[in-house]
Amino acid sequence: MSLSNEFLNILMKIGIGVETTTAIFATIYYYKYKNTVLLKYFIYLLWYIVFNELLGYYIRSLDLKNAIIHNIYNLVNFTYLLLLYRHHFKNKKNKKAAVIFIVLYILTFIINGFFENYLIEHQRFPYIIAAIFLVITILLYFFEILNSEQVLHAKKNLLIWISFGLLIYFVGNLPFRILRNYYLELTDATIHFLVIFTLTVIMHFCFIIGFIWSNRKQQY
Template structure:
């Protein structure tokens, strides 16, 4: 818990220090997402759930997931150049929202973390990132991809969600064979790796992002 919060705070601080690199791009709101992530984890994960033991903390986590998935799917849709790919991601967004509504009849989002919508949206995001990579590989941007901040953000998100989806499924549907400690440590590890990728992107990317 403390390790993930520290990683998120460090990433938010570094993202703020390098904000001038991407403030004129579609990534300008990414810094707000980073600070929201860190503050949400401190308030909900550390204070409300651990110290006050408030049961409805999952509501704020669910809200965070909704904002996160909609933000990233929208972000990548805006960066994709091929109209067909844009339509695919738009369909993902609509499907996720529909799943949220339908699943709300079976789950109480106040006291339970969303299951099916989360797994679906996480899978959608992985596919979307692959679509973005394919477009990059077929363009001149591939020549300078390591200096592209969105590339490093994509790598971090991809590693996190590819590693997290299987354990999320096991934890929710096969909890009797899933070690809670292993799931927790994996979550911490993946979160740290993701934030390291973000930090590399901030530091290594061009002094001024043009896309």
């Protein structure tokens, strides 16, 4: 499958536009979660994503490698999200699991640096490990919600909507990421790009719904 560079550039710009829109909604509805520990920093992550994508797009336009900024973003993103769920867990075993995931991910990130040059190569194994850890963490969070009174107010909980978006994105992206990294001949880069674009739009749509529907009283 082959798409023109012009069409791919249009999709990239649309993707950045969607991410920017999400950050704007996060700003408008910041009052709903500004007093929630760690979750209040989600707005900074969203604006960081916008900045990172714009910078990456500009670097690509100069025909330069932009792997380093994406590798740094992944480290910040996964660490923050795992810490976020660790804080919101009520179960001590789940809290401990989140901490173990963070430590293992950071160690994997550091060790993998001896095998891949993060300045010019996109991290592969650390990303896959972190994504799997995050999916497990989100599922543990859902199980906690289902077994608590919070389930009665789930649709008003911003973190629930964020979790839905993240889960859809990483569950959909992981198989393609694994195939793309280790079975290159079996995958099509264009299809992978379209999958990521679609999943990104869905994920951010979930975020936006969360900002609109959530209730500040339900931000546990």
